[in-house]
Amino acid sequence: MASKWFVRKAWTVTFESSVNDAWNLMSQHNERYVFISDSEDEGKIVAYLRNTDIMPSLHDPEMMNRHVRQFPFHTSLTFIRQEADMLDFFKVFGEEVVVIFNQDGKYEGYLQREDILYYLLTNQTSNTDWIRSLLNSIPMGLIIADVHGRIENFSSEVLRMIRITPEELKQKRVGDILDEEPFRKVIETGESTLNHIIVNDRIGVLADFGPIRNQHGFVTGAIIVLQDLPYIEKMAMELEYVKNLNKDLQGILSSIYDEILVLDANGVLLRYSGNLIKDFWEIEKEQLIGLNLMELEHEGTFFSSIVKMVIERKKKVSVTQESRSGKNVLAVGNPIFDETGKLERIVIALRDITETFQLKEELLQARKMSEKYKKELEHLRDQKQYAKSCQVVYGSEKIEKVMKYIQKIANTSSTVLLTGESGVGKEVFARSIYELGPRRNKPFIKVNCGAIPENLLESELFGYEKGAFTGxxxxxxxxxxxxxxxxxxxxxxxxxxxxxxxxxLLRVLQEREIIPIGGTEVVEVDVQVIAATNKNLEKMVEEGTFREDLYYRLNVIPVHIPPLRERPEDIPLLSLHFLQKFNEKYGRQTQLSQDALDVLESYSWPGNVRELQNIIERLVVTSDEDLIEAEDITPLLKKGKKQYMQRLNKIIPLKEATKAVEEQLIKMAMDEYKTTLMAAKVLGVSQSTISRKYRDIQERISRGEEIGRKI
Structure with a gap:
């Protein structure tokens, strides 16, 4: 039987009380727990708060001023009669707190786990084996001492925590292994000391000191509960993790378009998201926390059919609700079960579908826009993939076809033959095949067959054994x-x-094996060969300077790279690319004027991309001004076979002469071919350049200005 002197007073607050009120009550009475009573149910105790729950929020005024219903509380309560027998107490020994009520159903107070332990011990002293089994089953260290500090009993966890043998511990007093001051305080004042940290060379524990009283209320000893600090630290980290997880969850709920309600298994609202549907709720939702939503149906505040259906059917349910204000809301309820299959939570997602048709129309428009840009996005994505790590810069349709072809063949290991004039960048395209293929993480070895002496080329290609030749x-x-x-x-x-x-080389391509110079053993090799040349191999085969069988072995997948003069659209892009590259290399800020770009685009580039790269590098290095003009470029270009300039009658500025000749050529081409496409083709520039310049010429003619002045 739980005597009145043994039961602790249960101090209570209501859900409408502030968290600060609960903390003040704990501090005033030195209590670890404050209980929460339901003011609408004759003061029934329904939950409790711990001091450790509130401590992390002490420096947060907003949290401390919240109602208790808005603060995390515990509803796992166990109730027991005051006249309960020993078996009843043993059944609830594992509970943190137990509420005691009398025959009239009124609350007498509560017991802590330590109180129940003492009650069990003081009523079973004749059975020491039973006591020992009980102490050893508790996952904490327990010490029972008399008023003089002599240790009367202890659990096996104590031995582990303080690293001592049972025989040694029996010879010790509390002050020998723990702090004397909190023990003395308990014996002399009868007040508990909680959360006392003890750290020394041997132990690191968190200790609670509590009094043991006899039936007359006198202190006859103390019970000391020890917990490992690492264990406490782990619990604190887990608590911090849960707090952060709770913040993340609240952030996620607030960022979701739908309004989210989280209910317990009985329909009580526990939390909600920050996105409220306008004109749907007729009262402040903060007032709904802790209330059963099924009780609001008769008020017209919330249609609880969704809650009932989820509880009854235990599966996902969708219904449409209409509020008094005319809002149409789609409610989707999802049941959440625990590991045993028991209904634990109900999550309801509310979405305003009043503007559904408008959203559908916007969706259709978005789909049309996405279809419009789909091909362009795919094109840009493919170009980015093509150019990855290989610096292929292009805008012409001819190179676009080459790159699409390269993408198609890159996943094979077939031999590739790259042909094209000198300087078109065959190595760059070879690296494109390498980067886009399955061997991109393996070696890429470049060999210039014309740069290695003939007597060394064989040893460089196939290797040699030690002592194969002199040197x-x-x-x-x-x-x-x-x-x-x-x-x-x-x-x-x-x-x-x-x-x-x-x-x-033919043997390597056929057999995939080599024999080093001076060696006798065949070495197998798994190599993809990419060959390149600027010569006509077919003609060389006819002349007998290149083996026919090797030519056909190399020409499995031929790829021809067109010269720069056949793709003038690439000239501005390549020029700006090289300009940026050399500006970064030499720390310059040079730019190309539009006239300079026009001059570059109109040039035939016999040396192809290599010549263009060299010209841009020379301009960046030698230019005195940051802006490169057409007259800076013209002296660097080779004179073509066709001379378009008229005979000079007098000396005029070079820039004016260049512009005059350009205007004459454009006008002549347009007069003869009539279209910008044909004019661009014969002049060797892009159609956009001809269109822009011819439009400017026409505007000047309409203003009466002289075009292509005599020079």
Missing amino acids: ANANGKHGYFRMANKGIIFLDEIAEMPLNLQVK
């Missing part, structure tokens, strides 16, 4: 083919390879 490396050497194993070897200027080596 050879004592350890031998792996050739380029073995270095490129699993990757790609790029054989530039393949037409320069001697006939005797062409035979060995």
Whole structure:
């Protein structure tokens, strides 16, 4: 039987009380718990708060001024009769707090776990084995001491925490292993000391000191509960994690378009998102926390059919509701179950569907817009993928076709033959194949067959064994083919390879194996070959300077790179690309004027991209001004075979002469071919350039200005 002197007084607050009121009550009475009573149910105790729940919010005025119903509270309560027998107490021993009520149903107070332990111990002293089993089953260290500090009993966890043997502990007093001051305070004043930290060379624990009283209320000893600090720290970290998780959850709920309600299994509103549907709720939703939504149906505030249907059917339910203000709201209820299959939560998503048709129309428009830009986005994405890590800069349709073809063949390991004039950038396109293919993480070895002496080319390609010839490396050497194993070897200027080596290269392509110079064993190699040349291999085959069988082995996938003069649209893009590159390299801020770009675009570029790159680098390095004009470029360009300039009668500024000749040429081309497309083709520039310049000429003619002045 729980005597009155043994039961602690249960101090209570209501859901409408502030968190600050609850904390003040705890502080005033040195209590660890404050209970929450339901003012609408004759003061029934329905929940409780711990001091450790409130401590993290002490420096947050907004949180401390909130109603208790808006603060995380605990509803897991156990009730027991005052006249309960020993078996009843043993059943609730694992509970944190137990509420005691008398025969009239009134609350007498509460017991802590430590109180129940003492009650059990003082009523079973004759059975020491039972006491020992009970103490050892508790996941905390427990010490029972008399008023002199002599240790009368202890649990096995104590031995682990303070690192001592049972025999040694029995010879100790409380002051020998723990702090004497809190123990003395309990014995002398009868007041508990909670959360006392003890750290020394041997232990690190959090200790609670509580009095043990006899039936007359006198202190006869103390019970000390020890918890490992690492365990407490872990619990604190878990608490912090839960707090952060709660913040994240609230942030997620507030960012969702729908209005979210979270209810318990009985329909009581626990939390809601920050997005409220306008004109739907007729009262402040803060007042609904803790209330059962099913009780609001008769008031017309909320149609609870969704809650009832989820509870009854235990599956996802969707209904449409209409408020008094005419709002049409779609409610979707989802049941949440615990691991045993028991209904634990109900999540309701509310969405305003009054403007559904407007949203559908906007969706249709968005789809049309997405279809409009789909091809453009795919084109840009493909271009970005093509140019990744290989610096292929282009805007012409011809190179676009080449890049699409490269993307198609890149996933194979077939031999590729790149052809094109010198300077078109065959190595750049070879690297494009490498970057887009499955071997991009393996070696890429470049070999210029025309730059290596003929007597060294074989050893460089296929390697040699140690002592293979005079002057050879004592350890031998792996050739380029073995270095490129699993990757790609790029054989530039393949037409320069001697006939005797062409035979060995043919063997590599056919058999995928090599024999190093001076070696006898065959070495297998897995290499994709990309060859390149600026010569006509078919003509060389006819002349007998290139093996026919090798030509057909190399020409499995031919890729022709058009010269720069056939793709004038690329000239401005390449010029600006090289300008940026060399500005960064040399720390300059130079720019190209529109006239300068026009001059570059109208030039035939016999040296192709390499010549353009060299010209831009020279301009960046030697230019005195930040703006590069047309007259800065003209002296650097080779004179073409066709001379379009008229005979000069007098000296005029070079810029004026250039502009006059340009205007004459454009007008002549338009007079003869009638269309900007044909004029651009014969003049070797882009159609956009001709269109822009011819439009300017026409405007000047309409103003009566002289076009293409005599020079």
